[in-house]
Amino acid sequence: MTKNIMIVGVGGQGSLLASKLLGHLLLTEGYDVKVSEVHGMSQRGGSVVTYVRFGEKVYSPIIDKGQADFIVSFEKLEAARYIEYLKEGGRIVVNTQEIDPMPVIIGAATYPEDLIGKMKTLGIQVDAMDCLALAEEAGSSKAVNIVLLGRLSRYFDFPVEKWQQAIRDCVPSKFLDLNLEAFRLGRESE
């Protein structure tokens, strides 16, 4: 059975590293894997989506509405934007950070209130945490992606060493300790 993970956020937040790491881990675990990314125009501060799919045999590189087992979101509004992609019984792992989009900045719209509450009201399982604070605790605000991966790792049976190895394989060695700590904080924080 193919499993589907959507990674969503704002262009420039580092979702490409998160999908690279996941893809690497899943490949070494022996799965067929497809990862679909967005490059170009939308990367400039726009809403960005990465699809990660794995299983015995994966065909489509993208995830469609009603199909995601997990939505991993770097930002609250972006989690809400892609909620229709979540499968019945799927889970949202979300960084509670708010980044105002341009329509909000120029006053043409307001940032919606209580998005987490609204998602929970729909009966969706939401795991929300302040990943930016944890990333800063680990040593860099740029490590939000690895904090989120740490959180996501709680819902998989892969041993923690496998995740750590994937981090070793994918990040430059001078940032290794920082990223391992970011992963630990994401995985272990309440």
Next chain:
Amino acid sequence: MKQLMLGNKAFARGLYEAGCSLVSSYPGTPSTEVTEEAAKYDEIYCEWAPNEKVAMEVAFGASLAGRRSFCGMKHVGLNVAADPLYTCSYTGVNAGMVICVADDAGMHSSQNEQDSRHHAIAAKVPMLDPSDSEEALEFARKAYELSEEYDTPVIIKMCTRVAHSQSIVETGERVMPEPKPYVKDIAKYVMMPGNAIRRHPVVEERTRRLAALAEDCSFNRVEMGDSSIGIITSSTSYQYAREVFGDQASILKLGMVNPLPRKLILDFAARVDKLVVIEELDPIIENHCRQLGLEVTGKDVLPVEGEFSQNLIAEKLGLDSAPYKKLGEALPGRPPVMCAGCPHRGLFYTLNRNKCTVLGDIGCYTLGAVAPLSAIEMTLCMGASVSAVHGFNKALGEESESKTVAVIGDSTFMHSGMTGLANIAYNQSKSTVIILDNSITGMTGHQQNPTTGYNIKGDPAGKIDLESLCRSMGFNRVAVVDPYDLAQCDKVLKEELAADEASVIISRRPCALLKYVKHNPPLKVASDKCVGCKSCMRLGCPAIAMKDGKAAVDQTLCVGCGVCQQLCRFDALQSQEVE
């Protein structure tokens, strides 16, 4: 070794394994990484050419000389390179020549979603259409054999979802072919009428031979499943079809989409009850089937516009797809924006304040059309700003000349803005052209170009001096401004619009995302000084927001460019000391 590889990287690996010796390309999403990845192999000479036409002609030259060559571009780039393409179909090749064209159904990063298969049909060259990374690698490798055996350039069509998806590939070793000697052959390579007349029948005969190959080749295959429905498909549509139908349908998967087989399709049609063609964009396979007298379902239910997906195919063909929950409220959109510290912002602010009519071009700065700057009023294709401002001014005269400008990036200017500028110099309008020189090709992810002084590997290279170039064309008025300096921008813009002759303004500052660009600490808001007048908000900077009636600066985004400080009359936006 099994690896998870981006489609474009796998394509580059295929070029490497096939012994490709030369790559010349112009960047364009979603094709760029083929060339960037090829450049990581020291065995392949790689370069960014000023445009796709030049790139294809460079690749042709290398093929003529007897070395396997490649050029890559996006779909609209093939329009630029159509001229050499249509005639090198006549000359054929010496060593193999492969062309990548990457279509962008859904227009993730493009100005139209044309279907490149039309070019392959019109130019009468074979086109391969991989459906994942493994096929991208394999097709790139085999395309050289096809090119040399049939004496033709070969196009491989990528699409966004194949180019920018990673899937598993198995890599092989590089195998160098025997170099082919260059042999003088005027009748084959000099396409003047007397020779070209003799080459055209050769092309037609080649197409017949390729059509025969299409009937039985490794690119096309039948996967029989349930015979109640038979699907003919290619590219990423094949993946969606398999996702939806599994083995509940039979599939004819076409990896070669020009020329198309006849007997293979007729035989397949005879084995299934109902025929469906699933192809993104135009009904090319479908029309071919109709010409064969077959009844098919295709664009009568599936759209011509946009990308497909598994749900779209299921829904249009009357199958159920998964249920999902809805939030039930409209959310604010998040369109792409110019980055914090983007040097284009100050210039567009100045154009907006001066109520200029701005004809734009292709690049990050197209975002100058987005609110609140809302400055750009036209974007067509690479280089069109410079040519169109001349036409606009010739049509409307002096009134227009005093308030209309063209804006074009440094890379786009080298691509095809220069020829438009030559037209202004020659045919004498008093047009004002602004070159937004951010010292890089920005939109496609930082590629070098002829004005940056570095080559594709980042090594020092020739550097074209924009000021000298414009002056040598006959422009007496060439001004350089710093777009972070709003007062200077305003002054120079007013002077050049008022001038009694054509002028060029070079707005020069490197892209804020370039690694070598040093940033200032983020600005702080002195909340006792901020009166909430929102003057700073007119810039549309993603780092500035209004919180509780006062400006707030996002400390993770702000790069301290200081443009907003120049708009604040209350000194509320304050610089911080460098630590």
